Amino acid sequence: MLYSVTHRHRTRTHIPKSLVISLFRSSSSSSSSSPRSKYHNYYLRKRRKWPHPIYKARWHEKLSQQNAMQALRTQASSSSSVNLLSSLTESFALYNCNPTPNSYHFILKTLIQTSQFHQIHSVLNHLEKNEKFETPESIFIDLIQFYGRKNEFQEAIELFFRIPNFRCDVSVDSLNCLLWVLCRRKEGLQIVPQVLLKSRLINVRLEASSFVILVEALCRFNKPVHAIGLLVDRASFSLILRTLCQQNTLECDHVMGLVEEMKKLGFCFDGTDWGNVIRFLVRRNKGVEALEALNGMKLDGFMPDVISYTMVLDAVISAGEFERADQVFDEMLVSGLVPDIHTYNVYVSGLCKQNKFDDGIKMVSSMEELGCKPNMITYNMLLSAICYRGELGMARDFFKHVRGKGGVMNSEAYEMIISRMVSVGDVSEALDLLKEMVEKGLVPKPSTLDEIVSGLCQNGLVSKGLSLLTEILGKNGKH
Known part of the structure; x- marks a missing residue:
């Protein structure tokens, strides 16, 4: 039995069963052919009204939050003595929406700018206990920096370890911000070891950027040896050593003194550690010390590679230790390493500094025989040194020799020998x-x-x- 509805009242009408079946089949075929009619019939029969679209709810909520935020800004700018926390809750309640992380960030920055520091604690307590969203870490980084400018180290530390209570995952960015704050003054630097130990409880680990902050602070206060106190394992040792060696403002004696202290504590260097030390000494033009580090690397059982030998060779030549340079080059060949073009160029430059042009030309021929073809740097370096010493005949012969071998000379090589010819x-x-x-x-x-x-x-x-x-x-x- 079906019910038909008229404009006045309901009446019960008997409809034949065959007609009902035919009507049902026709409606099913039409709804399957048109998705729109399917949902249309569904909501007309089952819901009697269209549901409220989700996108309209989100758009309406976003608009309400923007209006509430504008009202909050207006109240904040109207008076410097207004209670911003009350203004925040009232503004968002007026538009029937929830406060956003940006709204809290705004009032905290406003409190700092207007020197209303006494309201910060109440805002943080309200954010912690009454809100449900995940608080952005940038809010706490700004507050830690603010406490650092006021030298309120204890406030900065308490806020850092309180961050997880605000439904926020603590990262190394917050830790680095706190370390930067503490390392600005000596009294803050003394608290760092305790902070590092406690930071493990909230699953924050030191990274290379953290060690850079710590090492720079220790060096700034002339206490690089205190970096040893940061050592907790082999990885920390290598990280601190690499960080030290990357500092351009650090004195060479400080680094080497720390290296000796590390050795006394039983830390063993690996090939990478020795490579970092060698690079540091080479940058400081400490050729003899770099050679000693290379020997220490071999004593520890690590075979230096071509790059390490080349760096030491360059440093020794720059220091004028040509006999030691020959020893380093010969040792490299005896050990079975094959010099690359950069190694040959460094050695040829040493021969040029000693005015051993014949040996340099022989070395170029040896390079060709060993399959390492000289490049323009090799030719120009030899030709420049020969012309500078006034050996025009040797320069002319060398120039012809290179061209005869099929070597390509650039404009710099031509101009060097042309200038010398004109001068004579x-x-x-x-x-x-x-x-x-x-x-x-x-x-x-x-x-x-x-x-x-x-x-x-x-x-x-x-x-x-x-x-x-x-x-x-x-x-x-x-x-």
Whole structure:
């Protein structure tokens, strides 16, 4: 039995069963063919009204929060003595919405800017006990920095360990902020070990950035040895050592003194630790000390690699210890390591500093035989040193030798030997070399052209100098 509804009253009408079945099938086929009619019929029959769309609720809530936030800003700017916590709750209650993390961040920053520090505790208590959202960590970082500026170390520490109560995961960012605050003064630095031990209870671990803050503070107060007190395991030891070696303002004696203290405590260096120490000494131009560190690395059973040998070789050569440089290079070869192009260039530079040009040229030939082809740095370094010593004949022969081997010389190499030829009055050959340079598409510097033209004019070849300029300018225009 079905009920039909009229505009006046309900009447019970008997409908044949066959008609009901046919009507049901037709409605089912139409609803399956049109998704819209399906939901339309569903809500008309079952719900009698359309549900409220979710997106409209979210949009309405967001708009309400924006209006409440605007009302809060208006009240905060109207008077400096207003109770901002009451204003916050009243503003959001007026628009029937919940306070947001940004609203709390706003009133905390306003309290700091207007020096209403006495209200901060009540705001934090209300945030902790009455709100349910996850509080952003940036709020606490700002407050810790504020306490640091006021030198209120205890307040900063208590807030840091209270952060989990605000439904916030503590990260190393908050820890680093607190360390930065404590390390600004000596009395704060003394509290750091206790803070680090207690921070483990809230699952916060030191990272490389944390050690940078601590080591810089210890070095600033001339107490780098106190960094040993931060050591808790092998990884901490390596991290502190690497951080120390990366400091450019730290005295070499401080680092090496700390290294000795670490050794006395029984910490063993690995290959990476020795590499960090060697890099530090090389940057400080401590060639002999770097060589001693390399020997210490070998005594501990670690084989130095090509990079370590090259760094020490460069430092020893810079220190003028050429005999030791030869020993380092020979030791590298005996140990079975194959020098790369950078290692050869460093060694050749040492030969040039000793004016051993013949040995340098032989070394270039040896490089070619060993499969390490010299590059432009190698050629220019040798050629520059030879020209500087005034050995024009040797420079000319070396230049020809390189070109005969198929080596490509750049404009710098051409200009070096051209300048030397002009200085000794060999303008004609310099001119030929300049033409060869231009034919290869290399553009000479204006100073090189000035030298050649000046030499031609001094020899009474003004017209030749003018034609040279015209020819070079024309070819450069084509390029």
